[in-house]
Amino acid sequence: MPEIIKAKEPFTFSTRLHLSELTGLKASDLKELVELLKEVPGSCIYHHTHRFLQQHQYLSPEPPNDFAYWVTSVLGEDELAERLASIDTIQYLTIRALREKIISTIEAYIEKHPRSLKKFASEGEEFYFMKSISFIIASNYVAHDLVEFVDILKKITIDSIYFHIFEARLRLDRKTNDFSYWIETSIGDKELAKKILRLDPYTYTLEDLRKTLIRLIESRING
Amino acid sequence: MAKIEEYIPIVGESVVEDLRLLAARLKGKVIQHVNSTAVGGGVAEILNRLVPLLRELGVDTRWDLMKGGGTFFEVTKKFHNALHSRPCEITQKDFDIFLETSRENIEEVVIYGDIVFIHDPQPIALVDKKKDNKWLWRCHIDISNPNTEVWDFLRNFVVKYDAAVFSSPTFSQKLPIRQFLISPSIDPLSDKNKELPQEVIDSVLEKYNIPKDKPLITQISRFDRLKDPIGVIEAYQQVKRYIDCQLLLAGGGATDDPEGVQVLEETKERAKGDSDIHILLLPQNDIEINALQRASTIIVQKSLKEGFGLTVAEALWKAKPVVASHVGGIPLQIKNKYSGLLCHSVEGAAFGIKQLLNSPDYAKKLGQNGREHIKNNYLLTRHLRDYMLLFLSAYYDEDVVHL
Numbered sequence: 001m002p003e004i005i006k007a008k009e010p011f012t013f014s015t016r017l018h019l020s021e022l023t024g025l026k027a028s029d030l031k032e033l034v035e036l037l038k039e040v041p042g043s044c045i046y047h048h049t050h051r052f053l054q055q056h057q058y059l060s061p062e063p064p065n066d067f068a069y070w071v072t073s074v075l076g077e078d079e080l081a082e083r084l085a086s087i088d089t090i091q092y093l094t095i096r097a098l099r100e101k102i103i104s105t106i107e108a109y110i111e112k113h114p115r116s117l118k119k120f121a122s123e124g125e126e127f128y129f130m131k132s133i134s135f136i137i138a139s140n141y142v143a144h145d146l147v148e149f150v151d152i153l154k155k156i157t158i159d160s161i162y163f164h165i166f167e168a169r170l171r172l173d174r175k176t177n178d179f180s181y182w183i184e185t186s187i188g189d190k191e192l193a194k195k196i197l198r199l200d201p202y203t204y205t206l207e208d209l210r211k212t213l214i215r216l217i218e219s220r221i222n223g
Numbered sequence: 224m225a226k227i228e229e230y231i232p233i234v235g236e237s238v239v240e241d242l243r244l245l246a247a248r249l250k251g252k253v254i255q256h257v258n259s260t261a262v263g264g265g266v267a268e269i270l271n272r273l274v275p276l277l278r279e280l281g282v283d284t285r286w287d288l289m290k291g292g293g294t295f296f297e298v299t300k301k302f303h304n305a306l307h308s309r310p311c312e313i314t315q316k317d318f319d320i321f322l323e324t325s326r327e328n329i330e331e332v333v334i335y336g337d338i339v340f341i342h343d344p345q346p347i348a349l350v351d352k353k354k355d356n357k358w359l360w361r362c363h364i365d366i367s368n369p370n371t372e373v374w375d376f377l378r379n380f381v382v383k384y385d386a387a388v389f390s391s392p393t394f395s396q397k398l399p400i401r402q403f404l405i406s407p408s409i410d411p412l413s414d415k416n417k418e419l420p421q422e423v424i425d426s427v428l429e430k431y432n433i434p435k436d437k438p439l440i441t442q443i444s445r446f447d448r449l450k451d452p453i454g455v456i457e458a459y460q461q462v463k464r465y466i467d468c469q470l471l472l473a474g475g476g477a478t479d480d481p482e483g484v485q486v487l488e489e490t491k492e493r494a495k496g497d498s499d500i501h502i503l504l505l506p507q508n509d510i511e512i513n514a515l516q517r518a519s520t521i522i523v524q525k526s527l528k529e530g531f532g533l534t535v536a537e538a539l540w541k542a543k544p545v546v547a548s549h550v551g552g553i554p555l556q557i558k559n560k561y562s563g564l565l566c567h568s569v570e571g572a573a574f575g576i577k578q579l580l581n582s583p584d585y586a587k588k589l590g591q592n593g594r595e596h597i598k599n600n601y602l603l604t605r606h607l608r609d610y611m612l613l614f615l616s617a618y619y620d621e622d623v624v625h626l
Contacts, residue, residue, distance in 0.1 A: 022395035128392035
């Protein structure tokens, strides 16, 4: 087994817990959806594009964001739903850019299919805008090298993995995920950092993502 | 009463560790719950479980009751029905009675909490005692389509709170205060949800003469028109044309409810002549309900209206495939075709049941997904976590809070 490199700085795992805040805003059709998408806080966009990852993390690995799910299950616009679900979220480094992509996708669809404006949600099935309030807490888990890191990775909550991979990158504007950043800057393993960064985490369930990370790091440790 | 450690084998150690981390952040704060009853009803049931666990975690949590006489609770029952959009006549006298009892309670109830957590409309007016502490109003009922006279009356109190909490997004209203979504939960260690040995399940089936030779479709609900027992029978009859199966309608608490007795009679009348339909008026017996759910092939919840519909969570926790109406909190628990099937009609329910009976692998997958979804989102530990986050949120305005 190759020598274990001690990190320059230890990695402290944080966990992210969230509370859903209701806005009282709802959309019954695509026109209202687009109008509200333009004015709701960024926290709403974040909530509806990421909630599914945490709440339904055991499902098949596809990112059915709330907009896509509502458009297909309530309005029956499957083609638009597919377009929304396949937005490559990992490409977008800010919530603002992601919001613009969602809006332009819906507007382009409406222009091509004006009849889609005639579909309405019945009472109780409207799209209710919510936002995520994130609470970030440092856990007691601290890793000083990759062996400790991978051991912790096996037992921490999926909320912690979620935080370091998704939230740190998009919501806290860090542009990369925390794991890759630490492995590159503190362990000095650029290749492993790059491998993790190259994953599209949106196409895994969180448990599969955990397994993949463990596999990548363990195969590195074992040479 | 279960201790917090007992939840670790179910939810994992890290979930309980998170609870401890949060509880430590609430050190020094006193949380004061106020509601109208210590026993009976969903609110008392949940507080009886949550309060001891919060205390065990080190959160100084206390629970006080307001006082009210028979006439007051008649009025609040009327309010309850009106908020559920059921037709009823509300007079000025009703509002006067409500305000009079509220005044007495404002004088008598001692408020000492850093965070005062008021449950449901009965004690809502206590907010007039608000000083510089934090006040939260927990609405446990479906107010998606409330009687406006009653809602406008209550709204005058609601807006004085720091935040309101609802069980479903559809219940939220346009309000000038913050509103949070916190769903109710089930306790995996309670008699209603704990694992049961097969012998217990078999003995309950034997006791009620339910044979095991045909698939069993079950709805567990009190006999109430809003639970649509007749609609369930109609759906079963449509299925029965193609697949030999049996139906179980079981529920309790109809004897003290005149309408309940009538609905039970109508249901029996509709089921007449079919020995494969079992109608059971069960006393409050959680182990038996648990056993019947576990013995079922498919669980149905064909409600016309629903607050949250915890019977769905109970069924999914037992990894049962569920066919349920798209009402109240049910769509939060079931993502159609992922963790169960949603329906809007008798025909839809029948179609869903047939699909599941004919595709046992698919049914099994839905049940497994459903159990995972409940495990991650609707167990008591999540409820504890959300309440602690709610208490903490009273001290922060930001969307991202570093604790």
